[in-house]
Amino acid sequence: MSALGTRPHPDLPRLTYLEVATAPVALEHLDAGGVDLAILDGEATPTGGLGLAKQLRDELGRCPPVLVLIGRADDRWLADWSRADASVPHPIDPLRLRDAVNGLLAPA
Template sequence: MTEITSPDVELRVLVYSHDAATRSRVMSALGTRPHPDLPRLHFTEVATAPVVIEHMDAGGIGLAILDGEAAPTGGLGLAKQLRDELDHTPPILVLIGRADDRWLADWSRADASVPHPIDPLRLRDTVTSLLAPT
């Protein structure tokens, strides 16, 4: 049996934003191993909503990080669509414009939210709490 901390285990993380700099900040903040109890992260960068849906339909995504400020399709609406249309979704984290937008993250049925600007420690802690073995 392979342990979750084995270097052979990878978790695919979908990072969606129309902004390449936002995707880069997310991936830099998390790195490939944000916590020793988590598997190595492998990032799939996506810039458009239709490609997000393709990847999610295909399966194999262990965490989706969606930018609520993305245009033309925001990550909040996309999170809601994924929850409404797919039978099984991985944990979904949305990046929100400000902390007061948490209610929108709740409406979207996201598992967690982190406000812009991205705080690397907060993002890492949130992802760790979503993925930590139970």
Template sequence: MSNVSQITSPDVELRVLVYSHDAGTRSRVMSALGTRPHPDLPRLHYTEVATAPVVIEHMDAGGVGLAILDGEAAPTGGLGLAKQLRDELDTCPPILVLTGRPDDRWLADWSRADAAVPHPIDPLRLREAVTVLLEDD
């Protein structure tokens, strides 16, 4: 387990950036994960973002422990944004992308995302992917 997963104090929070132009998608992600998707992980604190420039601004500023990017977001999709962040940031937190369908996993690989979960969002699958990412971080 990583340092992140060993920090289980209720006072410790991990900042999760959730990007989608669709407020419903952002809400489903946050609902699926809740404040603590696994007892070995710190509490999650969400930053909701609806536009790519604001994602870049937050990521440049630092302090994000996990980015969840909607590959179906418009006008800037999360897959291209994930690739851009990987290419441009010296230090990049784990990135999970939401793909349009399971067959789009190859796009997630191209984007250099650490994990992918397809739409519609399955809460169990999303929690499992986030837990694995944060345990490995």
């Protein structure tokens, strides 16, 4: 959140954040709608963001764009498997994260 701030690009509206700690709570909020982008921790336990991303794609009728934070660049294939729209490896590069978020939130 500190890497992105509230305005990562002047053409986008201000960002607000909803931080959750468990997959069931994330699913509840995403299923209810109103979330424009999900940023998931691919290294979280017990439910990792990669598995959660795949579950979101399989189960939600309207899934927002999903960005996963992966442990290393070589894990990109896992992000592809999870059907995430984008991934950013650790250590997080704030500029790379900003660019990925801007790309996912840019108006079509």
